[in-house]
Amino acid sequence: MYDWDMNNDEFRFKEQCEYVPVIENKEKLGNYTRFVVMGMGGSNIAAEFIKAVDPLCDITIHRDYGVPFYLKNDGNTLIVISSYSGNTEETLDAYRVAREKEFPIVVITQGGELLSWAQEDYVPYIALPHIVDHPRMAVILSLKALCACIKNTKALEEIKKCGTIDFKACEFKGRELAELLRDKVPLIWSSLRSKGIGYFWKIQCNETAKIPAFSNVLPEATHNEIEQWDNQKNHLVQDMYPIMLIDVHDDPRIVKRFEIVKALYEEHNITFSLIETKENEFLSSLIGLIAVGSCMAWNLGEYYAVDQRRVPLIENLKQQLKEK
Ligand code: PA5
Numbered sequence: 001m002y003d004w005d006m007n008n009d010e011f012r013f014k015e016q017c018e019y020v021p022v023i024e025n026k027e028k029l030g031n032y033t034r035f036v037v038m039g040m041g042g043s044n045i046a047a048e049f050i051k052a053v054d055p056l057c058d059i060t061i062h063r064d065y066g067v068p069f070y071l072k073n074d075g076n077t078l079i080v081i082s083s084y085s086g087n088t089e090e091t092l093d094a095y096r097v098a099r100e101k102e103f104p105i106v107v108i109t110q111g112g113e114l115l116s117w118a119q120e121d122y123v124p125y126i127a128l129p130h131i132v133d134h135p136r137m138a139v140i141l142s143l144k145a146l147c148a149c150i151k152n153t154k155a156l157e158e159i160k161k162c163g164t165i166d167f168k169a170c171e172f173k174g175r176e177l178a179e180l181l182r183d184k185v186p187l188i189w190s191s192l193r194s195k196g197i198g199y200f201w202k203i204q205c206n207e208t209a210k211i212p213a214f215s216n217v218l219p220e221a222t223h224n225e226i227e228q229w230d231n232q233k234n235h236l237v238q239d240m241y242p243i244m245l246i247d248v249h250d251d252p253r254i255v256k257r258f259e260i261v262k263a264l265y266e267e268h269n270i271t272f273s274l275i276e277t278k279e280n281e282f283l284s285s286l287i288g289l290i291a292v293g294s295c296m297a298w299n300l301g302e303y304y305a306v307d308q309r310r311v312p313l314i315e316n317l318k319q320q321l322k323e324k
Helices: 013-017 047-054 089-100 114-122 139-150 152-166 165-180 195-207 223-229 252-269 284-301 312-323
Strands: 032-038 058-062 077-083 107-111 125-127 185-193 214-218 239-246 275-276
Touching: 013 139, 013 152, 013 284, 032 047, 032 089, 047 058, 047 139, 047 152, 047 195, 047 284, 077 089, 077 114, 077 139, 089 107, 089 114, 089 312, 107 114, 107 139, 114 139, 114 185, 125 139, 139 152, 152 239, 152 284, 165 275, 165 284, 185 195, 185 252, 195 214, 195 239, 195 252, 195 284, 223 252, 239 252
Parallel strands: 032 058, 032 077, 077 107, 107 125, 185 214, 185 239, 239 275
Antiparallel strands: none
16 A cells, blocks of 8 residues: 655645745735636636635636636736646636736746746746645645735635644545545535535546546535436446535535435435534645545545556647647
8 A cells, every 4th residue: 555644745735834935026916806816727726725715705717718808907806827837828828818918917836938927027926846746736835825926814824724734634534535436436516615625626536546526516416416316227327426525614505405415315325425524623624625635536546556646648738739
């Protein structure tokens, strides 16, 4: 068994937790009330986490070329350009368009073209340290960097819990989940507020374990996806393994829906996992949930004997796009 611990070379969670972001050209970064974060894959997960921790924060996630068509440069909107490699096509395009439209910009990157552009154009930027190799493994670094750029105190408070998290307990939970998920397709349901956690677990399963995985939110999933459980003789349905992420802050009406779904699973003998966060437990913290999902995917990758670190198809696609 792989000797997985939370400060191993792949994740270095403890080092990530200690990181203090430095904003270069800081004098050019003003105060804003609205934020739009441009980035793809692992580089645009941190913004989802901010939504989970601080639902009052006006933050939009843009995973596409350019900037959202409707976006007006009203002086109150900061565009955050986030790319770990600094070479992702869509994100570089977002930078170009945002500059053309003269939006206030801040850049979060580890290098590449984006870093050079930010330096040449004298825009505020954070150069992420080389602590881990892959963006989805570096989510705590990018979360800290994003919090610093948008000056979000609620999320910063949450991150401070880093020091008190029982990473061993997270690791244990992650391993346990990975065992239950063997040869199954994870189907993660959460509230809309916790959407980012479910999505992070999904992309960890996709990229690290190289398996299909899906995430969805309540109440919407109870208006469509729920019907699949009425077709259990079908192997497509039998291959699914539902995980319910119920957060301590979830609206009681959403919790009631989860309870009804749970009863449905029990009635139909569907094996499932319920991750219920409670105050003052490791799972009540965002960082704890990030660690559990990362460990779960890492162990699944080990079970499937894949290279958890590399993402060759993504890299190959990016290369082909450059050549055209
Ligand atoms: O985790 C990954 O490797 C991907 O999801 C990347 O984050 C994504 O392809 C975007 O690349 P980058 O983060 O370098 O902009």
